[in-house]
Amino acid sequence: MARIVIEGIRKEFGGVQALKQVALEVRDGEFLALLGPSGCGKTTLLRIVAGLETQSAGRVLIGERDVSTLPPRARGLAMVFQNYAVFPHLTVFENVAFGLRMARAPKDRVQQQVARAAALLHIEPYLQRYPAQLSGGQRQRVAVARALAVEPAVLLMDEPLSNLDALLRLEMRAELKSVLADGGTTTIYVTHDQTEAMGLADRIAVMQAGEIVQIGSPTEIYHHPRTRFVGGFVGSPPMNFVKLSAAGGVARLGALSLPVKARDGDVLLGLRAEDLSPAEPGQGFRFELRVAEPLGSHVLLTGTAEGQQMRVVVPHDLDADLRPGRVMELKPRLDRLNWMQADTGMALERAQ
Structure with missing residues (x-):
């Protein structure tokens, strides 16, 4: 089980409430998008789930385990960021293998998992290249493959496609949806792009000023907004x-x-x-x-x-x-x- 339960999460920065008693459940194997404008608190919430930020109140459960006080490495998750965060001095193979190497995985498992992740993201021809020899879209595929290679229970993604041009974003959206559906990975995906959220997510949680103002399927959010803000933010x-x-x-x-x-x-x-x-x-x-x-x-x-x-x-x-x-x-x-x-x-x- 990789269900994520967020209970009463509050976060304050110098007296400013960035998150206001946020409660959310992400089902096992679900792809959930956190959608909202800049400054609404979506990345802060993701970082709290990851263990990169500490909440002021509330707790986070992954499966049945309270991970609220655990460091990121002990939470059984992987994360993909907006910037590719690939290591320029390592080959694509070693970039994808990095998490497995850190976990001291056996050599045969490293080979097997890297090959599997590379095949899923269609980067097999580039395994012996260095990041400088790749396009932006290929580097982002490497970052996603590295996250998937460790077979995380939970995958957290923070605006991973925003640095790509429109055609590459379209291509990567299709790849991500297919790969994550096949793997049954529980995913939280942060974006300000409502097209990405609508196209990728099983459900969307729309955030405004540190709160979740509506959660539902893309169709529900689009056709039946609960507030004027949601109706004005979702849709083009x-x-x-x-x-x-x-x-x-x-x-x-x-x-x-x-x-x-x-x-x-x-x-x-x-x-x-x-x-x-x-x-x-x-x-x-x-x-x-x-x-x-x-x-x-x-x-x-x-x-x-x-x-x-x-x-x-x-x-x-x-x-x-x-x-x-x-x-x-x-x-x-x-x-x-x-x-x-x-x-x-x-x-x-x-x-x-």
Whole structure:
């Protein structure tokens, strides 16, 4: 069992609370992403799990073992960092073998584990090269192979792909997801990139200001954010939020009467850009186009509705006039409406 349980973790730096009573369970064999903006506490939490930082309160369990006071080497885990952290004076083989050598593994096991890890990450042709002879993507593969070679119960990854270009990130995402799924390794992956989190993780824990504000599958996080922050942070483009007035369980948006479970007053309607489509005149709401951006598979429209900014994704072959200033009517998917309190940004119960 490599289940990770984080209980009431708090961390203070000089009177500043970096983590506020964080509680989290990572299931055995699960890939969990910690997602959030810079300064939200995700790397601090990862370092506490690793034993590189000491919590101010709370404890960490790996399996059934309380590791809160154990040094990193005694926790049965491996870590991959943002910078490759490969040894320039060692060959790729010796870099991958480093953890095994430190554990005084038998020579035949070293050979076997290095060969296995190299095959998984497709670096067999480079085993006798030095890091200076490799590309950035190849060096990152070496760092991951070194972590996997020791067969850790837990793998911790801190923004491991952020130094790579877009194509390499895409390639490494696919490799990581495949390798870690095959190995059944329990993984915590820190990132500020919501595309990485959505593509890799079984579940995502979204962090804001030292707290986990939502945890769920990528689909749950994307389609049913619990707060305005989550809806605005996850997704590209971010979720649209339109301030409307509710009365008698209904909010008006142009010609549309939308059911909402809220007291009379202001509410926020959250709409994903791809959940909006053109409507017949008088069957939707007015949208005034300001900018159209052709992005290959689709066109991103930016404009205003109800006097508020809105982004809309339409097919690239849409037969329509997309010049700035054009007014068109749009309608939302009624099963994808997200309602939130206007003052707190917290999600309201979904109306039927």
